[in-house]
Amino acid sequence: MTWIEGRFEENVITTTLEDALNWGQQSSIWPMTFGLACCAIEMMATGASKYDIDRFGAGAFRATPRQADLMIVAGTVTFKMASRVRRLYEQMADPKYVIAMGACTVGGGPYFKHGYHVVKGVDLVVPVDVYVPGCPPRPEALLEGLMRIQDKIKHRKVTKGESTLPVPHHTGYSALNV
Amino acid sequence: MNIQEVHSILLQKFGEAAVGAAFVEATDPWIVVDAGSIVDVGTFLRDDERLRFDHLNDLCGCDYFEPDEKKAPKFGHDPHVEVVYQLSSMELKHRLKLKVIVARWKNDEQGQLPEVPSVSSVWGIANWHEREAYDLVGIFFQDHPNLRRILCPEDWQGHALRKDYDFPLEYHGVRGR
Amino acid sequence: MSMQIEDPRVVEFDVQTDEMLVNMGPQHPSTHGVLRLLLRTDGEIVHECTPHIGYLHRCAEKIGENLATPQWVPYTDRMDYLAAMNMNLGFSLAVEKLVGMEVNEKAMHLRVFIAELGRIASHLVAMGTYGLDLGTFSPFLYAFREREIILDFFEEACGARLTCSYLTVGGATHDLPEEMEIPDGLAALLQIPKGQRAHFFEVVEMFLSWLEKRIKEYHALLTTNAIFIKRTAGIGILSRETAISFGCTGPVLRGSGVDYDLRRKEDGEAIYTRMYEGYDFEVPVAPFADAPREAVLGDNWCRFYVRMMEVVQSIRLVRQAIPKYQKAEGTHREVFKFNTKLPKDEVYLETECPRGQMGFYIVGNGNAEPLRARAKSSCFCNLSVTDQLCEGVPLADVPSVVGSLDVVMGEIDR
Numbered sequence: 001m002t003w004i005e006g007r008f009e010e011n012v013i014t015t016t017l018e019d020a021l022n023w024g025q026q027s028s029i030w031p032m033t034f035g036l037a038c039c040a041i042e043m044m045a046t047g048a049s050k051y052d053i054d055r056f057g058a059g060a061f062r063a064t065p066r067q068a069d070l071m072i073v074a075g076t077v078t079f080k081m082a083s084r085v086r087r088l089y090e091q092m093a094d095p096k097y098v099i100a101m102g103a104c105t106v107g108g109g110p111y112f113k114h115g116y117h118v119v120k121g122v123d124l125v126v127p128v129d130v131y132v133p134g135c136p137p138r139p140e141a142l143l144e145g146l147m148r149i150q151d152k153i154k155h156r157k158v159t160k161g162e163s164t165l166p167v168p169h170h171t172g173y174s175a176l177n178v
Numbered sequence: 179m180n181i182q183e184v185h186s187i188l189l190q191k192f193g194e195a196a197v198g199a200a201f202v203e204a205t206d207p208w209i210v211v212d213a214g215s216i217v218d219v220g221t222f223l224r225d226d227e228r229l230r231f232d233h234l235n236d237l238c239g240c241d242y243f244e245p246d247e248k249k250a251p252k253f254g255h256d257p258h259v260e261v262v263y264q265l266s267s268m269e270l271k272h273r274l275k276l277k278v279i280v281a282r283w284k285n286d287e288q289g290q291l292p293e294v295p296s297v298s299s300v301w302g303i304a305n306w307h308e309r310e311a312y313d314l315v316g317i318f319f320q321d322h323p324n325l326r327r328i329l330c331p332e333d334w335q336g337h338a339l340r341k342d343y344d345f346p347l348e349y350h351g352v353r354g355r
Numbered sequence: 356m357s358m359q360i361e362d363p364r365v366v367e368f369d370v371q372t373d374e375m376l377v378n379m380g381p382q383h384p385s386t387h388g389v390l391r392l393l394l395r396t397d398g399e400i401v402h403e404c405t406p407h408i409g410y411l412h413r414c415a416e417k418i419g420e421n422l423a424t425p426q427w428v429p430y431t432d433r434m435d436y437l438a439a440m441n442m443n444l445g446f447s448l449a450v451e452k453l454v455g456m457e458v459n460e461k462a463m464h465l466r467v468f469i470a471e472l473g474r475i476a477s478h479l480v481a482m483g484t485y486g487l488d489l490g491t492f493s494p495f496l497y498a499f500r501e502r503e504i505i506l507d508f509f510e511e512a513c514g515a516r517l518t519c520s521y522l523t524v525g526g527a528t529h530d531l532p533e534e535m536e537i538p539d540g541l542a543a544l545l546q547i548p549k550g551q552r553a554h555f556f557e558v559v560e561m562f563l564s565w566l567e568k569r570i571k572e573y574h575a576l577l578t579t580n581a582i583f584i585k586r587t588a589g590i591g592i593l594s595r596e597t598a599i600s601f602g603c604t605g606p607v608l609r610g611s612g613v614d615y616d617l618r619r620k621e622d623g624e625a626i627y628t629r630m631y632e633g634y635d636f637e638v639p640v641a642p643f644a645d646a647p648r649e650a651v652l653g654d655n656w657c658r659f660y661v662r663m664m665e666v667v668q669s670i671r672l673v674r675q676a677i678p679k680y681q682k683a684e685g686t687h688r689e690v691f692k693f694n695t696k697l698p699k700d701e702v703y704l705e706t707e708c709p710r711g712q713m714g715f716y717i718v719g720n721g722n723a724e725p726l727r728a729r730a731k732s733s734c735f736c737n738l739s740v741t742d743q744l745c746e747g748v749p750l751a752d753v754p755s756v757v758g759s760l761d762v763v764m765g766e767i768d769r
Contacts, residue, residue, distance in 0.1 A: 033384045037411055037765050038436035040388065041480070041517060048499030050540055063384045079349040080331045081389060081410045084381055110429065114418040116338050116345045116354070117330060124352050136517055205452065205702050232599050235705060236714050236731040254699065254720065262716065264703050264731075268599060268615050271622060275703065303602035306739045314416070329409035329768055338417055339727075 018157065025069075025095070026153040027057040029146070032068035034088065037075025039102040039136040046139040056146055065091040070149060071126070072142070076104035076111060077119040089126040097152070099145045100128040103135040110135065179272050181207040184229065191222060208262075208275035213294050216263075216278050220300040223265065223274070231265040231274055237297075237307035238262050239315030243282060243341040257282050261294050261317060280317070296322040314339040372398030377750070381410045385488040385754035388764030392741070392757070396750055404745035404753065406738055411768040419728025423693045424450045424717070425524050427728060432518035434730060435766040437480050438709045440473035440509070442766075443522040445706035446730075449715035450524045452626050453702045454695065459685035462526035463630045468676035469512070469522060471669040472559075475566075476505040477709035478662045478669075481761045485659060486577055488758035489586050494577050500540065501569065504562050507538035511555070526688035531555060531680070541565070556677050563670050570667060578656075578663060579647070587656040588649035591744040591756035595653065602736035605711025606665065607760055610658035614640045617707040627706050634675050639664035655759035662761070665709075694723050701727075710734050710761055730769055734762040 004014060015023075031053075035043060046053045053059050062068040065088045077085055089098065100122050103109030108120035119125060129152060132145040185200040188209065196219065198210030211219050223231040240260045244253040263276040284290040291312075296319040298305040308319040309328040316337030319325055327334060336343050346354045380391035389410035395403035415434060419427045424446075431446045432439040444466055451458065458466075483498030506516045511532050513521040521527055532555050541562055542549045553561075577583050593603070598611040608615060616638040617623035618631045641657035642650075643664075650656045697719030705714040711733025720726040737760045744756045 034382055036389055037413075038433055038518060041436055045499060045503065048503075049496045050500065050503045076411060076413050078410060078412055079346075079352060079354075080412065081381065082352050083350065084410075088382055110433070111413050111418070114421050115414045116343070116417065117412045117414050119352055120355070138516065205455075205700050234602055235712070236703065236716060236729070238716060238727075238729045238731070240718060240727045240729075242726070252721075262703075264714070264716070268613060273624075301602070302597070302600040303736050303739055306735065310735075327409075329412040331409070338414065339420075 022154050022156055026150040028060075029056075029058040029070045029097075029149065029153075030060045030062050030068050031058055031070040031072050032065055032088070032092070033061045033063050034071055035074050036077065036081065037102075037104070039074035039104075042136045042139055043072055043074040043101065043142060046142045051139040051143065053143065053146070056143065056150070058146055065089075066093060068092055069095065070097045070099065070146075072099045072101050073105045073122045073126075073128075074101045074136075076102075076109070077122045077125060078117050079119060080117070082119050082125045085122065086125050095153075095156075097129045097149050098122075098126055099130045099132060099142070099149065101132045101142060101145065102137055103133060106131045106133055179228065179270070181209065181274070184274055185209055187226075187228065188219065188222075192219060206273075206275055208277050210277050210279060213278045213280055216276070217295050217297055217300065219276070220263075220297045224300055229274075230267045230269050232301075233266045233268050234297075234301035234303055234307070235264040235266050235273075236262070237264070237304055237311065239311040239317050239339070241282070241315055241340050245342045259292055259315065259317060261311065263297070284318075291316050291318040293318045293320050295320045296325075298322055313337070316340055374402075379753065381407075385758065387484065387757065387762050390738075390757070390762065390764055390767075392745075392753065394745070394750065394753065399749045399751075401745050401748055401750055401753060404742045406741050408735075408738070408764070408767050411764045413765075413769065415730060415769040416728055419725065419730075421724060423695075423723040424697065424725065424728075425691060425693055428523050429518065429520045431730070432520055433765060434732070434769055435477075435708060435710065435713070435734075435763050436517060437763055438473050438477040439517060439519050440469050440522060441477075441706070441708040442713060443520060444470050445704070445708060445713045446715050447522055447524045448626055448706060449702055449704040449717055450691075452624075452704050453697060453700060453717050453719055454691075455698075456525060456689060456691065458526050458689055459683075461680065461683040461685045462687050462689070464676050464680035464683050465527055465531060465687055466522055467630055467634065468531075468673055468680055469509075469527070471672040471676065472505055472508060474669045474709045475666050475673075476502050478666050479505075481662055481709075482573065482577065482659075485758045485761070488754040489583065491577070491583075494573065497569075497573070497576070500544075501566060504538050504541050507540070508535075508555075508559060508562075511535045523688075523691075525691035526686070528688070530687040537561075556681070559673070559677065563673060567667075567670055570663070573663065578660060584647050584649055584656065586752070586755050587654065587659060587759065588647055589651050589654050589656075590748060590752050591655045591759060592651055593653040593658075593740060593744060597740060597743060598653070601740045603711070603740060604733050604736065605708070606658055606661040607711065607737045607740075609638065609640045610661045611653035612641050614638065617705060617712055623707070624704060626704065631672075633679070634672055636668045636672050639668065655755055658759045658761075662709075696721055696723055697725055705731070708733060710763065710766065711737055713766075732766045732769060734760070734764075735767045738762050738767060 105122040111118040130145045130148045188197045196212045196215035200209045223229050242255040243257045244250045261278040265274045280292040284292050313327040377394040381389040391407040393405040394401050415430050431442040435442050479498040479502045483495035486494035513519050535555050537551050593611050595611050620628045642652045701718040703716040705712040714731035716729035717725045718727040
């Protein structure tokens, strides 16, 4: 946009509306305080002194899903909990994103074989945007997952609406109707 | 106080119909108690000056069964279900293990849970432990104030720690395997 | 309190309230995980509190029946994920008791060293999250700052931060390292350049002496804070009799004035107390001489203070373990093969974990896999008194009561 440059005073930046919106949203992701199991402790560590998730603008942990943009499913989802996870997801306002943190939420993890009461991956319950493997993942890994969410927001197109979410899971089973 | 002394006190008080053999050779020796008299024995153990077993460390069920027919001859136990009570005394610093042995199914009818009287009136914590044993091992505790499932959802089918338990394929629309 | 006013001429002197059911959890920031409390309240006052658990039931006992015992060690990590080392230790000792195995002296002192560090880390989290429950954020940041350094030690020893699986049947998976890089966090706190290497135990000692001075600050920040005392002292009083009858253990039991700690020779079993032989430590038991006037035996404040005092004792134990470990001979691990057949016998062993007495009941039947692997949870018993503690307290004090019990849902539901 060379024709416009130099015609304004300093401190004026030109950008597209889309970029400005996406930049604002990606820099202020509010996650939901939603700890299930061991991974929740690593999620807390990510929010605490050493790793400090606030550096990415995602430090405002909300206790209510209605104020949150991001659900970090940290820990094993059980059958008893599955309906609650889904309810919480439905209560979140659009646009909303989900990180599946840890082996259990990715695909059952160590509880895959004999875990009669464990949901084999949270993508059977809610659609997942980013999978963070590890048992539990280190805080750095969760931060990486957060950055992938930021990438996803960055490439969103305002005109085309929400891009379709990927068909979940390696098993070929589709999730519940979303 | 060692297990033989406890055993002789119990035999003296309740007789051989209620108190079975003591297995003293095991690493943690135990005394077998008849299901019908576990509440009386428990109350006595808790209140007697010499014993004072005021702390129920653990109560759990255990299923002795080998579902694989090939391995069954080598299993070495008759199929049965045990309720194991781990007791200790905070004052006198001694420990005791009791066992109640019942059949896997009441009257040998599949699905009829075996019955054991509840000791929740003796030790408060037995309330929750018995609910767990009911939930996972499938033992019905008589006179329990609130015998509902505690870990699995209320509408769960089967008792998971039974050896012949079939894993659910689906629960409320979520794939199980 | 709701009341009927029969005579319409009587001026209403109180706000009329109705009974209401309030559902708290399973997703609630101050229930420490997925605990669900169903509260029957009348206005602000809780009349009935029913805990519902099982939202994290991960079938650990069923899994234990299908795996060889050393393979189940990682699952014990995931029960009490805040004190993974202590859980490993409890289960390993139970298996050793079953097969009649004796670990040598070096492994024993290594275990004391690691287990007590784990206790400090666990109590630090308990302190931080209790602050969060009561609405103060800063203790949480301090607690996690210190805890990260302990996790750096664990990482140096075994490679994992949280779920370590370090102490295993026969000893520990690795020996303690000779030297390590001073953790960045510690270097920043001590204001020394980053990236220096030092002897492992020197770094630990640097950390301990630094932590020791900080405990006074925590007391200023939390324990003796007027608001904190108002929120905790005299609330949620657990009597000695109830505590024993409901199987409460650990800091909850000692907060009610029962002097019982499995690490001491007269209380615990020989295979466990042998480890602590020759160690000099005290067991903090309520009531305390330096308690505030409002504090009552067995209330939230006492339970919290027991934990804080245990940190001091654990620091002492870690200090004593270091020279003992260095002097001891032998290997850190006796070989225990995965396919070792368990004898036809059964054992039950309880150990003193940060949250209470964690018991493992293992029945062997001639196979490598046990016939029954039972984990008796300490928090399970501690939580069962919630309904009694919460009766008649205001709604706002429920998180204060639950937080003082310091429950970890992974251990309760297994």
